[in-house]
Amino acid sequence: MQELLSAVETAASESKISKSAAGHLRSWLTEDRYAAYRDEVAKHIRDQQWQKLDDVFWTIIPFGTGGRRGRMYPIGSNAINDRTIGESAQGLANYVVDYAKRQGRSDQLSCAIAYDTRHQSRHFTELCAGIMVAAGFKVYLLDDYRATPQLSFAVRHKNCDCGIMVTASHNPPSDNAVKVYWSSGAQVLPPHDKAIIEQVMSCQEIKAVPFAEALADGRVEVVTEEIDNAFLEAAAAQAFAGPRDAKILYSPLHGVGAAAVMPLLERDGFHSVEVYGPHEERSGDFPNVPGHVSNPENKAVFDKPIEYAQSKELDLILATDPDCDRLGVAAPKTTDATGQWGTFDGNQIGSLLADYVLSKREAAGTLSADHYVVKTLVTSELIRRIAEDYGVRCVGDLLVGFKYIAEVIDREGPDQFVFGTEESHGYLVGQYARDKDGAVACMLMSELAAELKAQGKTLHERLADLHRKHGYHKEALINLVMEGSEGMAAMQRLMKAFRETPPKSLAGIAVKQIRDYGSQTKLDVASGEKSELAGPHGDLIILDLDEEGNYVAARPSGTEPKIKLYVFTRVSPADSQDLDAAGQTIVKRLEGIESDMRAFAKENS
Template sequence: MNDYMKEYKRWLESPYIDEETKKELLEIKGNEEEIKERFFQDLEFGTAGLRGKIGAGTNRMNKYIVSRVTQALADFINSKGEDRSQRGVVIAYDVRHFSKDFARITAEVLAGNGIKVYIFDDIRPTPMLSFAVRHLNATAGIVITASHNPPEYNGYKVYWEEGSQILDDVAVPVQENMKKIKDFCVIKKIPFDEGISKGLIKIIGKEVDTVYYQKVLSLALNDDIDKNIKIVYTPLNGTGNIHVRHILNERGFNNVYVVKEQELPDPDFSTVGYPNPEDINAFKLALKLAKENDADIVLATDPDCDRLAVMVKHNGEYVALNGNQTGAILIQYLLSQRSQKHLLSDKSMIIKSIVTGNLGKMVANEYKVHTFETLTGFKNICGLENKLEKEGYQFEFGYEESIGFVTGNFVRDKDGIISAWSFQKQQVFTKNLEKHLLMF
């Protein structure tokens, strides 16, 4: 018998696996290709955490795999001493199928291992998880999300104490711990309500949001800006709706039109299918609304609101900006204004990925700002930020061509809320666009 068939049989016979899961597995009995696809390997845990299709099996996202990786992480945290477990872990989750369930299971396993847990009271954007880890001085953070993947996916992403995604120094030991867990029955867990009553699980909410909002609003460099511009925004049925709109409203932008069909959470992403704002098809409904209202700018954030896509009006038509263009525009305004206000230092820096274009670097050179490059992914961008910050460098901006941007020092991941607001802060002219582009 093949190893994947043995594992399939083991799940069916395990007293730990519930009847609903076993029923799902029995429905694929005889379908060897499906069984193989679900059981030929374990869902791999790397520096980006876990991500896969939802369903029963070792190569799927389900409550058993989530429990297993959380136990492995808990073992690693507890191996680092009691201070680590007492500082705790922050948990956030997005709108996807089973995200809330997986988040609660994660909390139950951590609490079962004596680790303090902070869990958000409802869906939150991924960058707010990064912020909360730093704000609460936690040991780690976990967000249940599959970002912009199709609706049948979910994921599990881990952050460390700096608020940035884990690197190999954490990921590898967690991987090794996972391999040691041969049976789900060894996983320690207590009921969610028991964790709350014992003080191991604390629900967090507006008190954290408020501080985050204050930090975002503190990034403002100018107030003499046109707040009457017409903005169309779509959160693509994800987590960004409340938070992006709150920040825009606080800064006085009242002509904001939200795509109603994509305003509220929808784990099936029924109106868009593939909720990736890099794909121009994701703008279909937003463009319709923009044309109806003669909007100046169109914004879209992905489901976990860590990325931003922008369209602007040019010659009466809406034109999509790619990540290289958006990043360079933001860098130009940010550095020009910070230079005028004498806020730059001789160790100011921007960080970009090696596959990102050099226009932002050219702009930075004009202001004598250092540019550092690293491998693709904000785990590397913010990982390098952490390192260089200890060497005395002053972080100004980080970005990559796949529409991920961040500024400020309180979030260590790309942030769609900061990025969305950044395009409303100041009018600038460019040679390539006849109308104003609205940006930082």
């Protein structure tokens, strides 16, 4: 042991590993709670795998906007493995048990668990189930690959105290994660999130009952069929009447989506729906998508499906991410399906769906000034303008994360909730879940496409109508990747620079104001005066340009080692009647902003 510890100290002194990695390695070598991993850690040290050791030990993998997510590796405090997943489940169990006691409860607690197609998802599911059972929980298990919104629904349907979804969403095949849910069916919110994190970080002992034993004696109950049927009923109830003549190609991107999407579309009257064969296999390797990354935000995943759809003269392509909580869309640009096709970004899909749902509710006479739509601060303001045009409220001052949309639904009242959306391709209607749902979004988009087809129009033409009415809106996302221990320091330096020495202009437009949701202050750049900023508290900065509707939001990702820059541009309705000219203006502006922001980041990180 002394030889191993000395080797770690020497490696740190020679800068082969960071000081923080050395500290965590000492813990994993000497503390009893890590005894099961000691031999593997020792082997890595003897083999002098210092770069790998630094990668997996330099920090403790955090809880972000969606739980604990990262690369899988058998050892390491900064990796997804039995220890970090076990800590997550044990910390959740410990907190919920303590919370229930403080509430004076004596009934049995329960937890719903589901998993997707990723590597080790089933293994981590059994581990989590055994831990929850050992803590006294009844576990309701969706015992097959199922969608994240079905887990959210299951928590509510079975009146559970919490839920666990084993998935890394749209991350690369190397990753996995757990998403943690509260009794509302939403991912955990303050104050529960911080309290759970404290339990996770202080976890000493992980107690687990063997999964097979718990399944045999009924402490784990399989509810897959029950939840499938109930979820289908609840989601189908969100449908609107109208045409159903649309030929649809659906891609689950090697994930779980077909089990939710296909029955729902069939139930809603869409009988000409085909699963795209090359993406049908349920595989954690995501073999047939570009770069093996199953993200519907990536336009490239549509290239091959579009070729197929053109050859078959189809009307619409839908794609959901591996855990089926996000939707991507492609459609012909004209009524000629053999011609040019185009994809839509998350803000455009959200705008189309918001307008569709609101128009249907208005026609049915079920809208009032008390009704509302919800979006986050980094989601297009076109959503707000559409909502206000229909005379309903838009609650939009939210941090990133669908859990904040879920919080608004319960705070403002689910009966008045109409539609929720975030820019990262997440959408929800109804009261049946408290997380984004790719399946119901597929259904609504299919309805809209069929309705427009009956009118001789396309989805792209409908979006153009919205731009002419409300102004041409275009958004872009810039990812500044900063991996490793040095990356974290660079992210902190850059966020500090945005706060203290922001750029004076972007794309030739002056930076007028800095909104800092961390300090909850507004800075007038010209005068240097600060004032109070209303809204949520979080690590988000918005740079408002001196032209209405143009701004940039910056935030560190809650799940990946990068800073996300959300760029928002707009041209007024008067200048949007010629969409080609407006588009050229916007493209030039977006290019200028990206160039200036990357230069600023390079200088200040």
